Amino acid sequence: MAPEQNELPKMDSPEKRPLQYGSGSWLLGPLFLGVAAWFFLGMKSPDLPPKKLYPINQSAISTAPRRKMIGVQPPKIHINGFDRTCNDCHNSFKSETPKIKGRLQHKEIILEHAINTSCFSCHDQKDRNYLISLKGEKIEYPAVVNLCAQCHVRIHRDWVKGSHGRSNGYWDTRKGPMKRLKCTQCHDPHQPRHPAMDPLKPLPGPHTLRMGEQTEPREEESEDVLYLLKKNGSGGFGPKAGKKEKR
Amino acid sequence: MSGEQKMNRRSFLRGSLGAAGGMAAVAAALTPLKDLDLSEMTVDHFLQKHYKEMSPKEIDQVIERISKEVEERYDLRPELKDVKPMDGVEFTYLLNLGRCIGCRKCVHACVAENNQSRSPEIQYIRVLEMPRGSVNLEHSNHHYGDKKVPSKDHFYMPVQCHQCDNPPCVKVCPVEATWKEDDGIVVIDYDWCIGCRYCEAACPYWARRFNFAEPEIPKKDLNPKMGYLSNRPRHKGVMEKCHFCLHRTREGKLPACLEVCPVGARKFGNINDPNSEVVQILKTKRIFILKQEVGTKPRFFYYFDEDYGFGD
Numbered sequence: 001m002a003p004e005q006n007e008l009p010k011m012d013s014p015e016k017r018p019l020q021y022g023s024g025s026w027l028l029g030p031l032f033l034g035v036a037a038w039f040f041l042g043m044k045s046p047d048l049p050p051k052k053l054y055p056i057n058q059s060a061i062s063t064a065p066r067r068k069m070i071g072v073q074p075p076k077i078h079i080n081g082f083d084r085t086c087n088d089c090h091n092s093f094k095s096e097t098p099k100i101k102g103r104l105q106h107k108e109i110i111l112e113h114a115i116n117t118s119c120f121s122c123h124d125q126k127d128r129n130y131l132i133s134l135k136g137e138k139i140e141y142p143a144v145v146n147l148c149a150q151c152h153v154r155i156h157r158d159w160v161k162g163s164h165g166r167s168n169g170y171w172d173t174r175k176g177p178m179k180r181l182k183c184t185q186c187h188d189p190h191q192p193r194h195p196a197m198d199p200l201k202p203l204p205g206p207h208t209l210r211m212g213e214q215t216e217p218r219e220e221e222s223e224d225v226l227y228l229l230k231k232n233g234s235g236g237f238g239p240k241a242g243k244k245e246k247r
Numbered sequence: 248m249s250g251e252q253k254m255n256r257r258s259f260l261r262g263s264l265g266a267a268g269g270m271a272a273v274a275a276a277l278t279p280l281k282d283l284d285l286s287e288m289t290v291d292h293f294l295q296k297h298y299k300e301m302s303p304k305e306i307d308q309v310i311e312r313i314s315k316e317v318e319e320r321y322d323l324r325p326e327l328k329d330v331k332p333m334d335g336v337e338f339t340y341l342l343n344l345g346r347c348i349g350c351r352k353c354v355h356a357c358v359a360e361n362n363q364s365r366s367p368e369i370q371y372i373r374v375l376e377m378p379r380g381s382v383n384l385e386h387s388n389h390h391y392g393d394k395k396v397p398s399k400d401h402f403y404m405p406v407q408c409h410q411c412d413n414p415p416c417v418k419v420c421p422v423e424a425t426w427k428e429d430d431g432i433v434v435i436d437y438d439w440c441i442g443c444r445y446c447e448a449a450c451p452y453w454a455r456r457f458n459f460a461e462p463e464i465p466k467k468d469l470n471p472k473m474g475y476l477s478n479r480p481r482h483k484g485v486m487e488k489c490h491f492c493l494h495r496t497r498e499g500k501l502p503a504c505l506e507v508c509p510v511g512a513r514k515f516g517n518i519n520d521p522n523s524e525v526v527q528i529l530k531t532k533r534i535f536i537l538k539q540e541v542g543t544k545p546r547f548f549y550y551f552d553e554d555y556g557f558g559d
Contacts (some may be wrong), residue, residue, distance in 0.1 A: 027263050031270040037276055053365040053465050061356040063506045079414030154555050162341070162524030163552070166511035167501065171523070172333075181511070194348075194510075240525060 024029060063168055065185040072182055074129050074141045086128035112191045122147060122189065148183045150203075159183075297423070297438040297493035298476070302548070309438075317480055321469045329475040330394065332430035332498040338491055339431075339518040339525045340502075340547045342405060343366060344511035349396040350372050351503035353513070357407075360492060361478040362470050364462030370541030371489040372407040372504060373453065406537070408433065408489035408505075409545030416446035416455060432491050433545050434476040442484040451541050455488045486493035492516075518546075 029138035076083045098104065098112050116122065122133040131139040131147050139147050157178075158164035166186065170176035171191070219233060291312055296305065310327050317325045354372045363369040375387035379402055387404070397403065414433050417425050424439040425446060447455040461483040474478040474494030481487050492502040496515070505513040516523035528550055535549040 031266055031488045035274050035277075037268050038274060039280075039542045045440075053463055053464070054368055056355055056359040056468060057389075058359070061352050061507045063357060066509060152555070154553070158552065161527045161531070163514065163528045163550075164511065166508060167524070168506050168513075169501065170499045171496065172499030173500050186509070186511075 090128040269330045306506040325471045325473045327473045336517045342512040343512040344549045347403045352507045356503045366463040369456045374531045377378045409547040412544035415449040419445040421450040437485045440485040
């Protein structure tokens with residue numbers, strides 16, 4: 001009988017407890033109606049300020065060659081509304097001084113091209129509408145590649161095979177032409193080294209976990225052996241090579 | 248027993264407070280629905296099948312629907328096409344690491360070509376700046392740009408989708424919204440993607456991008472030449488990534504990023520054609536495969552020139 005006595009209070013307890021949670025149930029109806037009214041009649045969430053859309057600089061991504069058609073066609077000069085070729089002047093003015101120094105015309109040209117110290121390294125002295133090879137053969141302006149190839153043999157080989165230089169148009173030559181730019185459409189033959197350029201700013205992308213806050217690479221933490229060797233001296237065998245350990 | 252029916256002050260307050268709190272929670276949960284624009288949702292869109300299960304006629308209908316939506320939003324009738332892979336063509340992309348100067352023109356040309364969102368900004372190509380003599384991706388700088396490029400002490404490695412032959416992103420997709428096409432391009436059906444971002448986590452090249460907000464593109468800057476699987480405008484909540492400009496390349500053209508590269512560091516072609524540029528380079532140059540050890544078999548290779556001896 002003792003177990004029954006123990007269980008009795010438990011059995012009775014739900015009936016004895018006042019119905020606290022159900023007593024506000026009459027409120028549910030009006031509250032639901034209130035929510036419904038807010039949902040259908042209420043204002044939309046406020047408009048965000050207009051977003052700043054990053055503009056694309058169309059000139060920066062133009063596919064035009066760097067130096068346009070200069071160098072592929074014989075150069076022309078506009079004088080009094082007429083297109084003049086080189087010979088139009090140079091037939092009258094021979095100007096056969098071989099040195100680049102002391103010239104009175106074409107002063108805007110700066111010649112910084114390895115061993116070439118004279119205009120006539122490449123330009124034909126007798127017929128200025130042509131270029132000239134090392135053997136003294138005339139080269140037409142559209143065939144300027146043959147002139148450059150005399151020295152730049154391996155780059156010319158790569159250009160022919162396709163790994164050097166820029167291509168435009170079609171990869172599938174059955175559907176359209178693949179345009180290959182010639183040497184002088186990118187390089188200035190008088191100053192072939194490209195100057196450093198301003199990079200287009202990176203577009204600030206959404207910050208994903210893998211991007212994080214980016215800073216300059218932390219050099220001290222670089223575990224790359226090659227990089228550390230280079231930083232500590234030439235190849236890691238120089239006098240500075242042991243410096244890292246002493247610190 | 249009379250106490251059970253009687254409402255005292257305490258039980259009234261407790262009951263009404265609980266009910267009001269519950270209602271507030273319901274209201275808060277419903278708030279996003281208030282901004283829902285029902286005009287954007289159509290039954291056709293909702294019932295659209297998976298790209299691979301659609302008949303050509305159904306695809307035409309879908310293209311018509313999307314064209315209409317784009318026209319309404321951007322006041323511009325797009326030339327939307329569904330370009331299929333070409334027979335016997337497998338694409339390969341090559342990038343000359345020794346040439347890249349880090350100017351980021353490819354990044355910008357890609358955004359303009361492929362109608363990426365300008366706000367929030369999305370770009371497929373990421374150019375990493377690293378100290379010379381190291382390939383430490385973890386410490387590479389994604390946000391360089393204060394100085395002129397190329398910096399003497401650094402080299403630049405553009406990374407985009409490698410169109411893997413063994414793509415981890417395709418394996419993890421729970422709804423098969425992304426798959427590898429016959430020409431090797433891994434594509435996404437933007438109408439089938441549920442935005443779970445598993446593929447983003449699976450990609451070892453950080454190539455996939457997520458539309459966290461409704462993409463915004465200036466009306467005048469929209470590129471009207473579109474492909475269903477490539478650069479048609481996307482919606483909020485779907486993944487996107489580089490697709491080798493398939494609306495261009497499947498018609499024989501070169502990708503947009505390649506055409507603007509001022510140094511000619513980018514090469515593209517058909518690996519099945521023994522006379523193509525890419526095959527010549529793969530045969531003769533030193534090739535570097537990014538994260539080769541993860542076994543993804545990418546179609547995107549980096550290569551180097553030998554030292555020419557002229558300082559270039």
